[in-house]
Each structure stands twice: as structure tokens, then as C-alpha cells.
Amino acid sequence: MAKDVLLLEYSGCDTCRKARKWLDTQGVTYTVRPIVESPPTATELQTWIARSGLPVRKWLNTSGQSYRALGKASVDAASEAQLREWLAQDGKLVKRPVLITSDRVLVGFKPEAYGELFSARG
Template identity: 45%
Template sequence: MSAAKPVVVYQYPNCSTCRKALKWLEAEGIAYRSVDIVARPPSKTTLAKVMKLAEVELRKLFNTSGQSYRQGGWKDKLATTSKADALAALAADGKLIKRPLVVGEDVALIGFRADAWAEKLLG
């Protein structure tokens, strides 16, 4: 994967897990472009791509331990919110999104688990 087009890593600079993930990418020699998920959250189109590539349901994109999730009442309203509206909310507030979020041409990863990243990014 390292010779391919760099993956985009949506991360929050103050997040220790995100920093650990970036160090892992560097140690493995994987090319990436870092994007501050709060300053420039991924678009609805990108988030839909992530769902498809990662084969996850919408709720897996949410940072359920975050303040935006709790204050927004997403635990209760996620079940009744349309997919389009939920994706719009995620695209508008990067802190709602579970991070780090990796997006490549044919890969998407949500959160950091070294074993899962190695399987998907190193083959």
C-alpha cells in the first residue's frame, strides 16, 4: 500500500490515539496526508464511502464517548434520524466522528487498532 496514493487520515491533534496511529503509519512507511477532523471534517460523500468500504453501519461512524455526541442527544435520536441527516451532522461536526478515520481508494478504517490497520494497509 505504501507505493500507492497516500491515504487520508482524519485526526484530531489533541487525541493521543490519533498521535499513536500517525506514529504507527510512519513506522510502517505508509504514505498519508493528515487532515484535522475538527477544522476540516470529511464530506457526506466521503463518510458514505467509508461506510461502504469499511462495511459498517452508520452508528459506527459516531464518536459515542465524545461531548458532541452526548450534548447532541445522539444516543436517543440516532435511531430516528435519517441516514442523510446523520451524515450531514457528522460532516458538520468533526468531533462527532470516531477517530482516527483513514480513507484510501479502496480502504477505510475507523478508530485505531494496529492489527486491523496492518491487515488492511500492509496486506
């Protein structure tokens, strides 16, 4: 399969491990980027959020400590630009895993979405 697949993940994340296992089982070749040590840049986020088709708020890991530290009220009051800035500063604030291909960006792991993406790529 294609080698233009990038997986942003956190090694301590069970969902990320499930995504990696799915990709490995399907024979998908991919590159791993640790999201905490190397969070997405502001420029990457601008592009990837648009390609994901999701609003920026769907990129937030609302169950993590980083989100709780900011507080729901702060997040609710923040502009999209502010949210992108926070996401670029703190990889743990990003919902994960993030799977990037040349034509799609998937946030979180849903086996059916991964299956649809890779069956279409052939």
C-alpha cells in the same frame, strides 16, 4: 509505500497519535486532514461509509462532547441520512481516526487492522 493514504484526525486525540506513530514506524506515507477544521463532506461520507463496511452508527464518536450534546435519544431516533448530515457538520462527532486508502476505509485505530491492510498492499 503508497501515497494515496489519507488520515482524518484530531490533534488532541490520543488514539489518532497512536495511529500516526504506527504509520510512521511502518514507513507509510500519508496525508493528514484535520477532521475538526475540515470534516468529511456528505458526499465523502456516502462513499466512505459504504467502503468501510460499517453501519453509519459505528462512525459516531459516542464518548465525545458532540455526541453528548445531541443526546442518545436524539441519535437513536435519527435516520441514517440525518446521522450523515450531523457527521458532515461536526468533525468531533466522527469516530477517529479515519484512514482512507484507494480500496479501504478504517474507522478508529486497531493495529491489527492497519497491519492487515498495509501487508496486503505490499
